[in-house]
Amino acid sequence: MTSASLADHSPTPRLSIDVVIYDGVDELDVVGPLEVFRRAAGRGASLRAALVTRTPQPTVLGAHGIGMLADAVFEPGRADVVVVPGGGWAARAATGAWAQARQGDWPALLRAAASTTGLLAGVCTGTMLLARAGLIGTRRATTHHAVLTELAATGATVLTDRVVDDGDLVTCGGVTSGIDLALWLVEREFGGSLADDVAAGMAHTRTRPTTAD
Amino acid sequence: MTSASLADHSPTPRLSIDVVIYDGVDELDVVGPLEVFRRAAGRGASLRAALVTRTPQPTVLGAHGIGMLADAVFEPGRADVVVVPGGGWAARAATGAWAQARQGDWPALLRAAASTTGLLAGVCTGTMLLARAGLIGTRRATTHHAVLTELAATGATVLTDRVVDDGDLVTCGGVTSGIDLALWLVEREFGGSLADDVAAGMAHTRTRPTTAD
Numbered sequence: 001m002t003s004a005s006l007a008d009h010s011p012t013p014r015l016s017i018d019v020v021i022y023d024g025v026d027e028l029d030v031v032g033p034l035e036v037f038r039r040a041a042g043r044g045a046s047l048r049a050a051l052v053t054r055t056p057q058p059t060v061l062g063a064h065g066i067g068m069l070a071d072a073v074f075e076p077g078r079a080d081v082v083v084v085p086g087g088g089w090a091a092r093a094a095t096g097a098w099a100q101a102r103q104g105d106w107p108a109l110l111r112a113a114a115s116t117t118g119l120l121a122g123v124c125t126g127t128m129l130l131a132r133a134g135l136i137g138t139r140r141a142t143t144h145h146a147v148l149t150e151l152a153a154t155g156a157t158v159l160t161d162r163v164v165d166d167g168d169l170v171t172c173g174g175v176t177s178g179i180d181l182a183l184w185l186v187e188r189e190f191g192g193s194l195a196d197d198v199a200a201g202m203a204h205t206r207t208r209p210t211t212a213d
Numbered sequence: 214m215t216s217a218s219l220a221d222h223s224p225t226p227r228l229s230i231d232v233v234i235y236d237g238v239d240e241l242d243v244v245g246p247l248e249v250f251r252r253a254a255g256r257g258a259s260l261r262a263a264l265v266t267r268t269p270q271p272t273v274l275g276a277h278g279i280g281m282l283a284d285a286v287f288e289p290g291r292a293d294v295v296v297v298p299g300g301g302w303a304a305r306a307a308t309g310a311w312a313q314a315r316q317g318d319w320p321a322l323l324r325a326a327a328s329t330t331g332l333l334a335g336v337c338t339g340t341m342l343l344a345r346a347g348l349i350g351t352r353r354a355t356t357h358h359a360v361l362t363e364l365a366a367t368g369a370t371v372l373t374d375r376v377v378d379d380g381d382l383v384t385c386g387g388v389t390s391g392i393d394l395a396l397w398l399v400e401r402e403f404g405g406s407l408a409d410d411v412a413a414g415m416a417h418t419r420t421r422p423t424t425a426d
Binding site for chain 1: 239240241244245247248251252255264272277278279280281282337357358359375386387388389390392414415416417
């Protein structure tokens with residue numbers, strides 16, 4: 001069993017998902033959604049989910065010192081869904097989402113990808129990266145509760161729901177809410193029954209967007 | 214910033230925690246608790262938490278294809294707390310907790326560690342590994358809901374609580390309940406206020422053991 005075999009669950013997956021990683025990323029922001037997607041694939045969803053870096057980088061060191069192996073280098077236009085996790089924003093950490101926004105390379109890449117990507121998802125302060133890339137504007141979105149004011153200052157229409165669905169822009173609150181965001185994307189693409197099954201397998205009680213009810 | 218600097222948060226941490234990893238381990242079983250411990254350390258808890266392998270192995274490939282870097286090789290007697298995650302038990306996966314139990318090396322090591330370890334914790338089907346190692350016997354414990362019957366068959370007194378505290382044996386249900394187990398250990402060792410702060414930072418609504426109320 002290799003990472004690649006799991007990343008490419010079927011020869012021609014219907015849905016391709018890239019989860020963006022970078023040094024200082026919050027590990028649960030990454031692993032929560034990715035495990036949801038891979039579990040959905042294991043239960044028959046035709047999807048591929050991969051951890052992608054901006055430049056070739058075999059190993060990424062997260063905000064809490066957990067080293068994770070990357071699957072591929074990000075290519076704008078390759079994935080149907082791009083998930084952007086956060087990490088280290090509120091603390092202005094030397095590595096993390098804040099550092100990435102200041103450096104500017106990820107925002108530029110995400111802008112380049114936006115026109116060819118079906119859906120952008122911001123997890124935790126990954127939403128701030130999307131906002132700084134100019135990809136949220138005045139749309140409805142949320143982020144980690146510590147930086148809601150900062151998100152509002154970018155012009156976004158800020159909601160405090162755990163998951164906010166604004167069509168081709170889906171965002172969520174802090175850290176563990178990324179699990180609910182991913183389950184919601186599974187529900188949108190493959191149905192609520194599959195999403196409920198995945199959640200049950202993870203002993204997770206779901207929170208869906210209020211707009212879904 | 215290196216993994217080692219985060220694994221050893223203070224020069225002489227009061228509490229040393231090893232999180233056992235092996236190929237086929239469920240990634241959230243690992244990352245959930247570890248991120249809780251590292252966040253607690255970041256908020257002042259004097260603890261060290263490390264990912265440990267049975268033999269030298271720089272990279273571990275989890276059940277869902279996520280590669281994780283190990284911090285150290287397990288040494289019985291080194292840690293005050295040993296956390297055993299699960300993965301792949303119900304599916305009898307070729308790698309994972311079931312494979313480890315059949316192979317027998319981890320059970321033997323955990324038995325060797327038990328007499329010098331202050332607390333054993335089983336996450337998800339990691340509890341089954343502890344049971345097969347003879348470290349649960351008739352004590353109160355829980356595991357992933359898919360294998361509760363199998364746990365009962367080992368002689369354990371099975372509860373269906375999300376987290377079960379039986380003194381120096383603490384266990385929990387499936388996958389995401391490992392976050393609650395880790396928060397409970399933080400509460401036991403460093404107080405409920407810190408555990409609540411960590412949970413809030415992760416946007417996680419806690420479930421404590423019923424015996425704690």
